[in-house]
Amino acid sequence: MEQYVIKGGIPLVGEVEIGGAKNAALAILSAAIMTDETVTIDNLPNVRDINVLLDAIREIGAQVQRVDAHTVKINGSFIRDFNVDNEFIRKIRASYYLIGAMLGKYKKAEVALPGGCNIGSRPIDLHMKGFRALGATVDIEHGMLIASAERLKGTHIYLDKVSVGATINIMMAASMAEGKTIIENAAKEPHVVDVANFLNSMGANIRGAGTDVIRIVGVEKLHKTEYSVIPDQIEAGTFMFAAAATKGDIMLKNVIPKHLEATTAKLLEIGCEVEEFDDAVRVVASKPLHHTQVTTLPYPGFPTDMQPQMAVVLGIATGTSTVTESIFENRFKYVDELTRMGANIKVESNIAIINGVDRYTGARVNAPDLRAGAALVIAGLAAEGITVVDDIYYIERGYEDFEHKLSSLGALIEKVSTEKEIKKFTLKVS
Numbered sequence: 399m400e401q402y403v404i405k406g407g408i409p410l411v412g413e414v415e416i417g418g419a420k421n422a423a424l425a426i427l428s429a430a431i432m433t434d435e436t437v438t439i440d441n442l443p444n445v446r447d448i449n450v451l452l453d454a455i456r457e458i459g460a461q462v463q464r465v466d467a468h469t470v471k472i473n474g475s476f477i478r479d480f481n482v483d484n485e486f487i488r489k490i491r492a493s494y495y496l497i498g499a500m501l502g503k504y505k506k507a508e509v510a511l512p513g514g515c516n517i518g519s520r521p522i523d524l525h526m527k528g529f530r531a532l533g534a535t536v537d538i539e540h541g542m543l544i545a546s547a548e549r550l551k552g553t554h555i556y557l558d559k560v561s562v563g564a565t566i567n568i569m570m571a572a573s574m575a576e577g578k579t580i581i582e583n584a585a586k587e588p589h590v591v592d593v594a595n596f597l598n599s600m601g602a603n604i605r606g607a608g609t610d611v612i613r614i615v616g617v618e619k620l621h622k623t624e625y626s627v628i629p630d631q632i633e634a635g636t637f638m639f640a641a642a643a644t645k646g647d648i649m650l651k652n653v654i655p656k657h658l659e660a661t662t663a664k665l666l667e668i669g670c671e672v673e674e675f676d677d678a679v680r681v682v683a684s685k686p687l688h689h690t691q692v693t694t695l696p697y698p699g700f701p702t703d704m705q706p707q708m709a710v711v712l713g714i715a716t717g718t719s720t721v722t723e724s725i726f727e728n729r730f731k732y733v734d735e736l737t738r739m740g741a742n743i744k745v746e747s748n749i750a751i752i753n754g755v756d757r758y759t760g761a762r763v764n765a766p767d768l769r770a771g772a773a774l775v776i777a778g779l780a781a782e783g784i785t786v787v788d789d790i791y792y793i794e795r796g797y798e799d800f801e802h803k804l805s806s807l808g809a810l811i812e813k814v815s816t817e818k819e820i821k822k823f824t825l826k827v828s
C-alpha cells in the first residue's frame with residue numbers, strides 16, 4: 399500500500415497546469431463507443447478511473463488506441479459483447495455511463511453496478527426511470543443492471559432530484575432514440591455541457607445543456623469527431639484551497655474561471671485574493687483567513703466535491719464556520735482524521751461546525767475517499783511536522799501526478815510504500 403509523506407508548513411508558490419476533467423472524460427469515453435467511426439479524445443486525465451473504464455471498453459471489443467498519456471482513439475464498430483463486468487469496473491461509479499451509451503446504440507446493455515460508496519448511498523433510480531420512460535425494460539439481477547428495448551422512443555422526463563449522472567445517461571440514450579426527448583430539472587454542471595457538446599460534435603442534436611431543460615432530437619447514426627475534454631474544476635479548486643491553506647501564491651493554468659466561480663467566491667469571502675485571466679486563475683493568501691458559511695449545492699452552487707478541501711481551510715481560519723452537505727449523506731468521514739491533526743470540528747447531522755484552530759499538527763491519517771483524501775493532503779501541507787496519508791489509492795483515482803504537481807510548487811511530499819522510506823524522508827527533511 400502506498401502513502402504520501404509530507405513535511406508541512408511551506409507556502410506553495412508557482413504555476414501549475416490543470417488536467418482534463420475526470421468526470422467529463424468518463425462520460426465522453428463511454429459516449430465515444432456510440433459511433434462505428436473512430437473518435438479521438440484529448441486532454442484526458444491519466445488517472446486510475448479513466449484507465450479502468452478504457453480497459454472495460456476494450457474488453458467489450460472496442461478498439462482503444464492510446465496515442466499518448468492524454469489522448470486516445472476509440473473505435474466502437476467491433477463491439478460484440480454487451481456485458482460489462484470485471485472486478486475493477488465494479489469499483490467505479492461511472493461505469494453506469496456505458497448503460498446509456500450501449501442502450502442508445504445497441505438497445506441493450508448489461509453493466510455491473512458499483513457497490514456501496516464511502517460518501518453515502520448512491521441510488522440509480524433516476525437513471526432507471528429515464529431509461530424506462532424511453533421504452534426500455536430495466537432490471538437489476540445478480541449485481542448487474544440489465545437494460546434492453548426493441549426501440550427507444552423520445553419522451554418527457556422530469557428528474558425528481560438534480561442528478562449529474564442521470565442527466566448525462568438519459569441524454570446519451572435519448573440521442574439515438576426516435577423523436578424528441580425533454581429532460582426537465584436537468585443538472586447544469588460544466589461536464590453535462592461538455593458531454594452534450596461532444597455528442598453534438600458526433601452529429602447528435604442536443605439543445606439547452608447548461609440550463610435545467612435539455613431538448614434532444616434523436617438521430618439514427620453518430621459519426622467520428624475529435625474532441626478535447628474541458629479542464630477539471632475540482633482539481634483546480636483543490637489547488638486553490640492548497641494555496642489558501644499554506645498561505646501561498648499559485649497560478650493555475652488551463653482552467654475556465656467561470657467554472658470556478660463558487661470556489662472563488664468562498665476564497666474571497668475568507669480573505670484570499672483571486673485574480674482571473676482568460677484561462678488562468680491566481681490565488682494569493684497573504685492575509686489571515688476568517689470564517690464563513692458554505693452549503694453544497696448542484697452547479698452553479700458550491701460543489702460537494704470541494705467540500706472537504708474547503709473544510710480543511712476553514713479549520714485553520716479564525717472564528718466559527720459551518721459547512722452544510724446537502725448532496726451526499728456521509729461526506730464527513732475525514733473529520734475524525736482531521737481531528738487527529740488538531741482540528742476542532744463537530745458534526746451534527748449534515749452540518750460540520752468548525753471552530754478554527756491556529757494550526758494543524760502532522761499525524762498519520764487515512765484517506766477515506768477521493769476528495770477527502772486530497773483534503774487531508776492539503777491539511778498535511780499546512781501542518782507543522784510530518785503527516786502520512788494512507789490509502790492514497792483513492793486519491794490516485796482522480797488526481798494525476800498529484801505529488802509531482804505539489805512538489806513543483808515547493809511542497810515537500812513523496813509517495814512511499816514502506817516504513818523505511820517514511821523514516822528516510824523524515825530524516826531528509828528534518
Ligand code: UD1
Pocket residue numbers: 421422424491492519520521522523524525526559560561562563564585701702703725726
Ligand atoms: C457526480 C460526480 C461526483 C459528484 C456528484 C455531484 C461523476 C462520475 N461523479 O456523481 O463526483 O460528487 O456528481 O456533483 O461524475 N441520486 C438519486 N438517484 C439517482 C441518482 C442520484 O437519488 O438515480 C441522488 C444522489 O444520491 C445524490 C444526488 O442525487 O444525493 C446527486 O447525485 P448525482 O448528481 O447523480 O451524482 P453522480 O452523478 O453519481
